[in-house]
Amino acid sequence: MRSMVRQAHHKKESHARLTGGRVSESTVRRLSLYYRGLSTFEREGYKTISSKDLAKEGRLTPAQVRKDLSFFGSFGTRGLGYPVKELKEKIARILGLNRTWNVALVGVGNVGSALVSYKEFPKQGFNIKLLFDNDQRKINKNHKGIQVFDVKDLASKLKEHKIDLVILAVPASAAQAVTDDVVSAGVKSILNFAPTHIKVPDDVTLRSVNMAMELEHLSFSLVNKGYPLKF
Amino acid sequence: MRSMVRQAHHKKESHARLTGGRVSESTVRRLSLYYRGLSTFEREGYKTISSKDLAKEGRLTPAQVRKDLSFFGSFGTRGLGYPVKELKEKIARILGLNRTWNVALVGVGNVGSALVSYKEFPKQGFNIKLLFDNDQRKINKNHKGIQVFDVKDLASKLKEHKIDLVILAVPASAAQAVTDDVVSAGVKSILNFAPTHIKVPDDVTLRSVNMAMELEHLSFSLVNKGYPLKF
DNA sequence: TTAATATTGTGAAATTGTTCACAAGTTTGA
């Protein structure tokens, strides 16, 4: 920290590195928000942006924006703000969006099909390369240009195609078994849409999207409206 | 909450009431988790359950389970644990799952169609009553048994059918305009699937499911693996 | 050049959330 001022002209180490790399989950989530905000500002022709304006994009405070960014380095200029294009690129690099990832999707049902068509994924470098299902009527056919394989061959195909990331869109009852196969193939990142709790080893990152849980949150708010809840 | 008051004769008022009703977002999320865990335990025939066993269902500590529940009252018996059936019902009431909600869904595209077929929703009392789209080929047709209306009539139809909750599955570019209509119809809860930031008044609860954001989180973990991240 | 204004980066303070530790109450078995 001490070196921040002195080294103003040199490339300096990030706070994240200096402090042992502890970045909170919330900070990462907000980084995604900043990324989207910066994309908008860039499109609108802004060259620089202040933490104040960036904060408006979410419901955040300028101090929080600055604190978050300071974990990764000091990207701004006092009196002026942050350079939109460069900050966007920095965040892209931090989030791993400056490259492509090989993605496989298991379960070509309703949710799975919707995800295959979801245009945000390829836009951000997430390319769905393989599909898997256990339904013989779907196996070995093409689904929107991507071949569907038998889920029995999951582990071998994941390795063969160097898949980085697997999306699970299978029924809750099948989720753990499929996950175990995915883990055995050495994949370290899983996005789960099955409405159930899944166990993975510590070195595997799992994120779950549970739409029923989101609705429950809303219904809680409806039932408890009038109370001064903090969210 | 109303039932809490009634019980005040023999049981203490809930912490939530005593402390002014401040329940954190994380607590609500964990309540959903407990609910699912309790459903499992009930199915397996358990009559009572300890905070220890309930904690295993998520990756939580027994103390946290007890603290969370204590916000709403004291439901357990020392030495024995919590009565599975009753606790499940209590949480259902807290989360508003002991009743049904009228839901409308705007945007019958890929994501919207998948959501219409999502079986968890009706299971938990979320009944999709109306669909809306701006595509003339879809309007006035049935989609999986539910009629599709013109999004132009959104506000009037929402009021007419006493819709509690709206799910947005429209493109990012349309999200804010549709939201403004929804808000003008007096709906207080919105679940947004459009990958964009939406502004709502303070008395409207908005939750967003952003699948690209979840993938970004995973790619961050992939890029930064090796760092001692805390999540 | 100077003054007024803007804005970052960051310790410190405040707030919020989690875990600990144990008194109090319940059950079980002898």
Add this chain to the structure above:
DNA sequence: TCAAACTTGTGAACAATTTCACAATATTAA
């Protein structure tokens, strides 16, 4: 009945996160 074993509910300690507040620095205008 009693003692041993459990388990809740909760104040207090601890940890994490957010906000505050301001020195440092850049920009703008005269």
